[in-house]
Amino acid sequence: GAGVSQSPRYKVAKRGQDVALRCDPISGHVSLFWYQQALGQGPEFLTYFQNEAQLDKSGLPSDRFFAERPEGSVSTLKIQRTQQEDSAVYLCASSKQTGDNSPLHFGNGTRLTVT
Amino acid sequence: GNSVTQMEGPVTLSEEAFLTINCTYTATGYPSLFWYVQYPGEGLQLLLKATKADDKGSNKGFEATYRKETTSFHLEKGSVQVSDSAVYFCALKGAAGGTSYGKLTFGQGTILTVHP
Numbered sequence: 001g002a003g004v005s006q007s008p009r010y011k012v013a014k015r016g017q018d019v020a021l022r023c024d025p026i027s028g029h030v031s032l033f034w035y036q037q038a039l040g041q042g043p044e045f046l047t048y049f050q051n052e053a054q055l056d057k058s059g060l061p062s063d064r065f066f067a068e069r070p071e072g073s074v075s076t077l078k079i080q081r082t083q084q085e086d087s088a089v090y091l092c093a094s095s096k097q098t099g100d101n102s103p104l105h106f107g108n109g110t111r112l113t114v115t
Numbered sequence: 116g117n118s119v120t121q122m123e124g125p126v127t128l129s130e131e132a133f134l135t136i137n138c139t140y141t142a143t144g145y146p147s148l149f150w151y152v153q154y155p156g157e158g159l160q161l162l163l164k165a166t167k168a169d170d171k172g173s174n175k176g177f178e179a180t181y182r183k184e185t186t187s188f189h190l191e192k193g194s195v196q197v198s199d200s201a202v203y204f205c206a207l208k209g210a211a212g213g214t215s216y217g218k219l220t221f222g223q224g225t226i227l228t229v230h231p
Binding site for chain 2: 003004031033040041042043044045048056091093095097102103104106107108109
């Protein structure tokens, strides 16, 4: 596709359920980022992949959060045993490289609501 | 660590008014600075950027100048339109090298509403 695609667009989960959020980056993009955006806040970094390697996961808030990108393309963010504080929009972004001349392209996000 | 602070919102203006959204940052070294815009129902889009001190980024009538002496990157537009109504985010990317990997640090966002 022409842009970064995320699915589902909306997800409602009961507290304690596991969820999986998918990101299809732009074809050929090496770098992939996940961000979490709470209501009324700016996006906050969660994790970064360069191809299939997860080089930085310092932003993951707890060990309930897990991300993978096994073939260096599609990425999945998994949240186990969801809690209400996990409710947020989860954004995926990709870029050709990590240099300043390589802009980040964002998807429309997945809005997760934990009830 | 790196941080970005934006002016409190929301901002409400009449069409053709002058817009300023303040942004200041804290970072080590020489970060790159960005403004992103999020229109209703859409994803974040890059509006403009500046990669070194005194650079001016511009796009769609918006401008921002990288001021290292005041650690600021204020967004301005001389005459806003209804179609500019959106959420605006100031962001920085850490200096090349190290472990920044090009990740962005965002401000909290400023909601702009422009009335006819």
